[in-house]
Amino acid sequence: MKFEFNELTVRFGSQVVLNQLTESIEGKALAIIGPSGGGKSTLLRVLGGLLPADEGKFALNGFWVENNEQQLNEYRKMIGFVFQSNGLFPHLTALKNVTLPLIHTFGMDRQLAEDKAMALLKKFGLEDSSHKFPSQLSGGQQQRIAIIRAIAIEPKLLLLDEPTSALDPELAYEVLAMLKQLVESGVELVIVTHHLGFASNACDTVMYMDEFGIGEFGKTEEILKSPNTERLQRFISKILSI
Ligand SMILES: Nc1ncnc2c1ncn2[C@@H]1O[C@H](COP(=O)(O)OP(=O)(O)OP(=O)(O)O)[C@@H](O)[C@H]1O
Numbered sequence: 001m002k003f004e005f006n007e008l009t010v011r012f013g014s015q016v017v018l019n020q021l022t023e024s025i026e027g028k029a030l031a032i033i034g035p036s037g038g039g040k041s042t043l044l045r046v047l048g049g050l051l052p053a054d055e056g057k058f059a060l061n062g063f064w065v066e067n068n069e070q071q072l073n074e075y076r077k078m079i080g081f082v083f084q085s086n087g088l089f090p091h092l093t094a095l096k097n098v099t100l101p102l103i104h105t106f107g108m109d110r111q112l113a114e115d116k117a118m119a120l121l122k123k124f125g126l127e128d129s130s131h132k133f134p135s136q137l138s139g140g141q142q143q144r145i146a147i148i149r150a151i152a153i154e155p156k157l158l159l160l161d162e163p164t165s166a167l168d169p170e171l172a173y174e175v176l177a178m179l180k181q182l183v184e185s186g187v188e189l190v191i192v193t194h195h196l197g198f199a200s201n202a203c204d205t206v207m208y209m210d211e212f213g214i215g216e217f218g219k220t221e222e223i224l225k226s227p228n229t230e231r232l233q234r235f236i237s238k239i240l241s242i
Pocket residue numbers: 012017034035036037038039040041042043
């Protein structure tokens with residue numbers, strides 16, 4: 001993926017979360033790290049076309065998006081989104097959760113959509129869950145179904161906002177292992193995460209942001225091994241001390 005930002009600005013009232021961001025970032029898997037309230041979710045929502053910027057624009061792989069409903073709609077179809085809590089529909093089975101966007105947003109034939117969904121559920125060892133409702137699945141299984149739903153549409157990019165933060169460590173591991181497998185198979189993603197181990201093993205690019213803006217970004221190895229700024233050094237030692 002290649003993101004280009006041009007004077008991108010997002011404010012909430014008098015609070016400026018993104019201030020005239022003008023950068024270009026390239027990578028296959030980008031991990032966004034940083035303290036609470038630093039603007040990570042806000043940036044991800046902008047990158048997902050869910051929150052229009054107040055000023056400026058950005059491009060994904062050369063496709064420019066401004067605060068324009070038609071562009072945003074077209075752009076959103078290229079993106080798969082996974083939130084902290086999985087956002088599955090409680091009244092639909094796992095299979096129907098996966099087929100819903102395929103059928104309703106992308107107009108795919110029902111049988112084709114079900115075949116596609118089942119193939120993905122099998123690939124990730126979840127075929128036995130296909131007829132279960134979210135309440136009958138573990139948190140880790142639910143989150144993996146949510147990821148399958150997001151990748152079933154073959155998005156250009158998968159965006160994940162702390163997909164493991166509501167899970168016990170073992171279930172978080174299942175989800176991260178699945179994401180690592182996806183990255184290895186060529187799926188490109190941007191993930192907000194506190195798992196520095198995952199960031200360094202599965203992501204080739206890292207961005208650090210806090211309330212003062214984007215502090216550092218670049219190749220994972222360089223950023224995590226030898227952070228340039230004191231604020232990132234402090235953040236890394238804090239995370240590693242827990
Ligand atoms: N819809 C909103 N209305 C007003 N302020 C908001 C809104 N969304 C976010 N903010 C503010 O913007 C700042 C950045 O919030 P954001 O949720 O992006 O942080 P974050 O880095 O994702 O934090 P966390 O790690 O806790 O999820 C915070 O100060 C927050 O209070």
